[in-house]
Amino acid sequence: MAIDDLLDEHEQGERVRSWLRNNATGLFGGVALGLAVIFGWQWWQKQQAAQDEKTHLDYQAAMEAAAGDDLKKAQAAVTALAGSKRDIYADLAELRLAKAQVDAGERDAAIATLRGIAPEPSLQPLVDRRLARLLIDAGKADEALTLLAQASDSESLEVRGDALLASGKRDEAREAYAQALTGLDVAAPQRRLVELKLTDAGGTPPKTGEPT
Structure with a gap:
């Protein structure tokens, strides 16, 4: 091997050792940080x-x-x-x-339990309907109406109709039941019940295939 080659290898080795001395703290700190992240993730x-x-x-x-x-x-x-x-x-x-x-x-x-639920958005209508039904049964139809003020799905509109009827607001109850029917398929099991409620409120259910 030529002298020049040996000197180059020696110089390269010195440069590596010098770099390690100058960067040891950062190098080992980075390794420690990496290990901490790995073990921290596993712990989590x-x-x-x-x-x-x-x-x-x-x-x-x-x-x-x-x-x-x-x-x-x-x-x-x-x-x-x-x-x-x-x-x-x-x-x-x-x-x-x-x-x-x-x-x-x-x-x-049960009312207290339902009032204490803070559900995720997808469950909110279900919680509101169940609570509204219990409020109506407890003679608190006005509270049920407030709870369902923004009702838009058929099931909630049906319960809102129940609350309106319990409050003596038959005209508004008929409207709520009619709106509920617009969202129910003609074959839906719940449709017949809503039609009966509409009739009881003084309305006339549309014939199958006719718009409500």
Whole structure:
């Protein structure tokens, strides 16, 4: 090997060692940061998995307790579920609890449960309808009307019609039922009931195939 080649290799080696000395802190800091990110991500994934498992177990406990008519146990399970992670599971568990309370004759408790739900947007109409029905049954039709003031889907319009009828507003109730029919297919099971309600309010259901 030529002397010049040896000198070049030596010079290159010195340059590498010099670079390492000058950049050691940043190099090792970058490695440490990279490892911290990796381990931090793994820790977060484990925490999420553990939380999801707990949420699922709390949800099962709430549903089983409600199905078994153990309302106190169901309430405790729902509280634990909503407190650990507010999500669709908590919303569904609270809806199931409210149903169990209604079945047990505890209407006011069911109203309180439904009032306490802050569901995601897709469930809001369902929560409002169930709460409105209970308010009508409790003689609070005006509150039900306020709750359904922006109703636009057929099921909610039907309940709004019920509230209007309970308030003695038959003309407005007929209009609500007629609007509800516009969104119901002629073969929909609910259509016949809405037609009966419209008739009871003094209206005339359209014949099949005719516009409402």
